[in-house]
């Protein structure tokens with residue numbers, strides 16, 4: 001399975017080689033990583049197209065994704081919650097964890113948000129550098145994807161929030177390089193507490209790979225002090 005996966009990535013030019021073009025850090029920060037790239041398989045492209053169709057009436061929105069964010073929301077977060085010295089010294093080097101691997105080798109995904117339904121759906125293709133057991137995606141990588149999908153749902157609904165609790169049942173192993181759909185939904189909001197459930201299914205929805213419940217706490221200015 002891994003060999004065919006690597007061969008496919010080589011054919012597509014996604015495996016880095018000595019002659020591979022490297023982006024300057026400035027360009028890398030501006031590239032939207034949630035758009036199709038040559039490492040995307042037929043399945044992820046198909047789902048991408050289906051969700052883009054759903055975006056046409058405005059009920060769903062594709063969420064752009066960058067290695068480093070410099071939006072107003074991020075600036076405000078830094079001002080509210082981070083020490084100035086830390087921001088100056090550390091944040092220029094910072095990158096979003098799930099965008100830190102080479103194209104096609106790690107986390108390939110695109111998220112869509114439905115504001116009315118308080119849902120975020122993530123279409124995810126786990127590349128060969130996410131291996132845990134042979135041929136399968138590492139549980140930590142699965143947890144990461146559940147966390148950012150549910151976290152995005154919390155943040156888009158309520159503002160700055162952090163994971164306080166995450167419970168996952170891993171039902172079936174996810175084959176490396178396959179495509180799965182992560183569906184997250186806000187179940188309940190109690191004050192600053194956002195209870196979000198999540199499941200991961202195969203493209204045909206027949207296989208349930210994982211299910212999770214989570215608690216996100218909306219940050220207040222004293223949360224991180």
Ligand SMILES: CCCCCCCC(=O)SCCNC(=O)CCNC(=O)[C@H](O)C(C)(C)COP(=O)(O)OP(=O)(O)OC[C@H]1O[C@@H](n2cnc3c(N)ncnc32)[C@H](O)[C@@H]1OP(=O)(O)O
Pocket residue numbers: 147148149151152155162163164165191192193215217218219220222223224
């Ligand atoms: C778009 C971006 C997507 C990002 C997705 C990625 C998200 C992450 O990776 S976050 C990283 C992992 N998480 C962390 O590091 C968070 C560490 N924890 C913390 O900093 C704090 O505990 C924090 C911020 C969650 C809550 O602190 P604080 O704001 O002071 O809230 P606190 O007063 O303790 O609790 C608020 C309420 O939540 C409850 N609560 C807090 N933690 C828990 C918990 N683990 N389980 C159950 N209840 C909890 C409290 O009991 C309290 O309830 P009540 O109001 O009824 O008394």
